[in-house]
Amino acid sequence: MxxxxxxxxxxxxxxxxxxxxxxxxxxxxxxxxxxxxxxxxxxxxxxxxxxxxxxxxxxxxxxxxxxxxxxSITVTEMFRDPLFYRSLRENVIPILKTYPFIKIWHAGCATGEEAYSMAILLQEEGLYERTTIYATDFNQMALNRAKDGIFSNKMIKEYTSNYQLAGGKESFSNYYTSNYDNVIMNQSLKKNIVWANHNLVTDSVFAEVNLILCRNVLIYFDKNLQNKVQTLFYNSLINGGILCLGSKESLRFSDLYAHYIELDTKQRIFKKKY
Amino acid sequence: MYYEAIVIGVSSGGMKALKFLSSSLPIHFSIPIIIVQHLSSKSDSHWIHLLNEKSQLNVKEVDEKEKITKGYIYIAPPNYHLMIEKDQTFSLTIDERVNFARPSIDVLFESAAEVFKNKLIGIVLTGSNSDGTNGIIRIKKYGGLAIIQDPTTAESEYMPKSAIAAIIPDHVLSLEKIIELLLKIDHKNK
Known part of the structure; x- marks a missing residue:
């Protein structure tokens, strides 16, 4: 050895x-x-x-x-952690409804499954028309796949179950068309998603946004890099903006913890203080 | 020999085995224990609370970047792989399943072997797949101690049998005897 x-x-x-x-x-x-x-x-x-x-x-x-x-990790799924999406619906959507325009930054979107999930949720809540989702990743191959919005139908059963657990209001099959072994996501979901190459480690603030979604990305970073990226997120959020992390990711050890309120401790949803 | 950690892999039949194990170890047991158990990706933390109530040690789900500490029994969260860093903290990942499992026993065992080398005890318990076999091979390669549950005493014999076929185990024992051995090792460890 x-x-x-x-x-x-x-x-x-x-x-x-x-x-x-x-x-x-x-x-x-x-x-x-x-x-x-x-x-x-x-x-x-x-x-x-x-x-x-x-x-x-x-x-x-x-x-x-x-x-x-x-x-680069591209493992993801639609409505991953359904209870997180349910909490978004219950605790965050009412806050977003107060804004005339909404900007969302989905950092580390990989092949895009969660960006489409977000688009579906916003559509059902009547917010999608006034929202722009910036979905970014450093992995261009993954981004290209995300942009295509074509996914294997092997996972659809699981995604449908996730969607329902997440409080979905329609039939999940309304959001895609089947084509042989694949499903193609509806064009109407892609309309307000901007796919962009951005590297969290080496690039700077991306835009000023109302909500940042970055789930299961920070777990791959060491503490020092986690703190750097948390600062980047803090500087990208408007006051009162929302930060959503993965279910095993914490702000508690970050220097910025005191600058957020926990909206949902278990689902790791935080609100930047005014 | 001074041991720094114990890693345990367990699959089907694991509920009973872990209940027995965690309730049998005394409060002064000083080697940290790290467990990968195959569970449904949607299971909650109720199970860990239950184990914790019955144990004299602290049973908890791993937090990422947490430092490994004695007096604790750590359990990998469902749907994440668990790895150990050189500075003896935990990392979680959502990489592809290994042996159809996430968390995978092999992933934990291999990274633990590289960190603790010959100061590691690896234990393979009941289960009905071969996860843990590659991991226990790695632990042996680094000079760690391999303990396998006697397949005739396991609820599911496949996993311990698979491990025994791949290495020369240091001990093949029933759960009761494994506890006795761990207590003896812990006694000498101080």
Whole structure:
């Protein structure tokens, strides 16, 4: 078994190389996670050691983009954590209804399932026409898929159940058309979603918004990076704006905790103080 | 030998096994215990409250970035993989399922082996799939201690059998004997 300390060093050199050459910064990601993804890649592509990956990354842009896909998480689902969406409906929609225009930033949207979920919810609440959803990710391949809005029908049963648990008011099948093994999301849902490439780690404030949705992204970051991104979110929210995190993500350890009110502690929904 | 952590993997039949385990360990037990149990992705934390009530130790669901502390039994939250960082804090991820499971026992065991090396005890209990087998192989490779529930005493024999087929376990024991062994190890650990 290869010496763990040596391979740790090789991983940090690899991340440095990716950053210097391509500008993607994974240096403050959870190390255990990065390590697992790199080791998987080594097994799949039968590399001898991590240094070999580094050399290939530097000299082969196609391979580098494969490594980016390895390090980027695109696991998501429609109405993931249905009770969160139910709480959005009950606790946040009434606040959004008070604004003439609504801007939502969905940071780290991956392949877009949750952005479509949000669009559906807003449509049912009569708010979609005055809303813009900025759905961003650093992974362009995932963004392209999100924009297409075509998803495998294998998951539809689960999504339908999620939608119902989330307090859905219609039949979920009203929102897509089936096409062989896929479903295509309705054009009317895409209308006010702006898909944009944005990197939370290296890019700055995106826009001033009423609500930020960023779920299961921060868990991949170390504490220092989490704090940086929390500052970015704080600066992007209007006073009274809403921050929605993943069900296992907390603001409690952040320096900014005191600047928010907890709207729903369990569902991790926070409101920026005035 | 000084052990820093115990990792446990358990699947079907796990409710009974974990109830027994958590209620049998005394308040002064000093090695932190980290558990992956396969549960439905929608299960709530009621089960953990129940275990905590019956245990002299603190049973809790893992919070991300939490530091591993003695006196605790940690349980991975449903629908997240659980990993351990070099600084002995927890990380959660929503990566793809491994062995159809999230949390996966292999994911926890492999990352724990890399952090604790030969100061780790890995335990595979009852279950009806082969999750945990790759993990226990990794634990043995790093010189950790492998304890497998005696399949004849397990509610589901498949998971312990799969682990036994892959390594030479240090101990194959009933739950009662596993507790006895852990108490002995903990006694020497101080």
């Amino acid at each position: 290869r010496n763990k300390e040596t391979s740790d060093l090789e991983i940090s050199l690899l991340l440095e190389a990716i950053f210097q050459k391509y500008g993607y910064d994974f240096r403050e990601y959870s190390q255990a996670h990065i390590r697992r993804r790199i080791m998987n890649r080594m097994a799949v592509s039968q590399f001898e050691d991590i240094a070999e990956i580094q050399s290939k990354v530097l000299n082969d842009a196609t391979f580098a983009s494969e490594i980016l896909q390895d390090l």
